[in-house]
Amino acid sequence: MKVEQVSVFLENKQGSLEEVMRILKEANVNIRTLSLADTTDFGILRLIVNDVDTTSRVLRDNGFRVSRTTVVAVEVPDKPGGLHSILAVLARENITAEYLYAFVEKSGENAVIIFRFDDSAAALEVLRNNSFSVLSGDKLVGGQAVWFLEWGRAR
Amino acid sequence: MDIMALNIYGLSEIMGPGVAMECTEGREGMHVFEDHFLVETINPDTGEVLPPGAMGELVFTTLTKEAFPLIRYRTRDISHIITAPCRCGRTHQRMDRVTGRSDDMLIIRGVNVFPSQIEAVLVGIQGLEPHYQLIVDRVGTLDTLEVQVEVSDAFFSNADEVRVLQKIKKRINKDLKDFLGITAKIKLVEPKSLQRFEGKASRVIDKR
Ligand SMILES: [Zn+2]
Numbered sequence: 001m002k003v004e005q006v007s008v009f010l011e012n013k014q015g016s017l018e019e020v021m022r023i024l025k026e027a028n029v030n031i032r033t034l035s036l037a038d039t040t041d042f043g044i045l046r047l048i049v050n051d052v053d054t055t056s057r058v059l060r061d062n063g064f065r066v067s068r069t070t071v072v073a074v075e076v077p078d079k080p081g082g083l084h085s086i087l088a089v090l091a092r093e094n095i096t097a098e099y100l101y102a103f104v105e106k107s108g109e110n111a112v113i114i115f116r117f118d119d120s121a122a123a124l125e126v127l128r129n130n131s132f133s134v135l136s137g138d139k140l141v142g143g144q145a146v147w148f149l150e151w152g153r154a155r
Numbered sequence: 156m157d158i159m160a161l162n163i164y165g166l167s168e169i170m171g172p173g174v175a176m177e178c179t180e181g182r183e184g185m186h187v188f189e190d191h192f193l194v195e196t197i198n199p200d201t202g203e204v205l206p207p208g209a210m211g212e213l214v215f216t217t218l219t220k221e222a223f224p225l226i227r228y229r230t231r232d233i234s235h236i237i238t239a240p241c242r243c244g245r246t247h248q249r250m251d252r253v254t255g256r257s258d259d260m261l262i263i264r265g266v267n268v269f270p271s272q273i274e275a276v277l278v279g280i281q282g283l284e285p286h287y288q289l290i291v292d293r294v295g296t297l298d299t300l301e302v303q304v305e306v307s308d309a310f311f312s313n314a315d316e317v318r319v320l321q322k323i324k325k326r327i328n329k330d331l332k333d334f335l336g337i338t339a340k341i342k343l344v345e346p347k348s349l350q351r352f353e354g355k356a357s358r359v360i361d362k363r
Contacts, residue, residue, distance in 0.1 A: 007315030009311055009343070009345060011342075011344055011345050016345070037317050039317060039321065041343070042320065042344075044315055044320075060308075062347075063345065063346050063347030064345060064347075065305075065308060065345065066311070066312075067311050067312045068312070069315050116316075
């Protein structure tokens, strides 16, 4: 199952993240999880939200560059080796991830890893064939983001 | 229609159109009517007369104008003089098209550059908006140029990755260096950061 993510281009300046959050608060958007990839002068904020359409519309209306991308959400047990179990399979099958970030589910038992793949279809097939639990967009909505990590090829 | 369009250069202060004009045979530069006008190019900052062929501000002296002669009249127009013989056989020197105005020319570490030239480089790169701002400053004794530009909505929609944005920054840097010989700091900005300008003058902030 693919999940839609909203990415926002941000200048690396004081208050730009605050502005995005204020706009989303006023639009009553709930953020499931987020990740921020930054360089010295700009950053890309990536959001998993309960309402993708509203999020991209209000941000565009406020003069932001917005992109909607398809990502894949995979559930793993929240214990040592959880992320490695997925990465090992992906490496073996030559599947490349552009970036990933993660959060722990409210129950605390599972972690959800958000992946951006070059080829989502191929990645999904590999994940399913290896019995990983791939989550749908609506399953992601309603919990609470606890932690995230960022791993980008650009670094 | 069987019509050939030719470029004419003129200044209302001198006599309106008819200071220089293209010939139908060559159509590479406008022959200056040297029997009536003396043309020179100068460095707009120092006033120094430049050798033929060098890019600079055009300066005209009228030779035959009687009631209102002009001596070394500074046009503020930047161009260069072509001295090579023309295909048409006329020996009058030619001036190339005016590429800018000396009042908006920037000198960055000794290199003369016009905002319009930077704009032309940016327009040539797919994925950028034609909105930009130039910030010129001096750090120690070194001139610095920052080019602030937006990526287009379509470009960002297809690339929410840091490395893709860094790649376009590198491309801008390379093109500015290759085409204009200048080194600039490129800053990608949010669309609302740049004012929308009608003219060109306000696109430059010179802090020196
Ligand atoms: Zn000619």
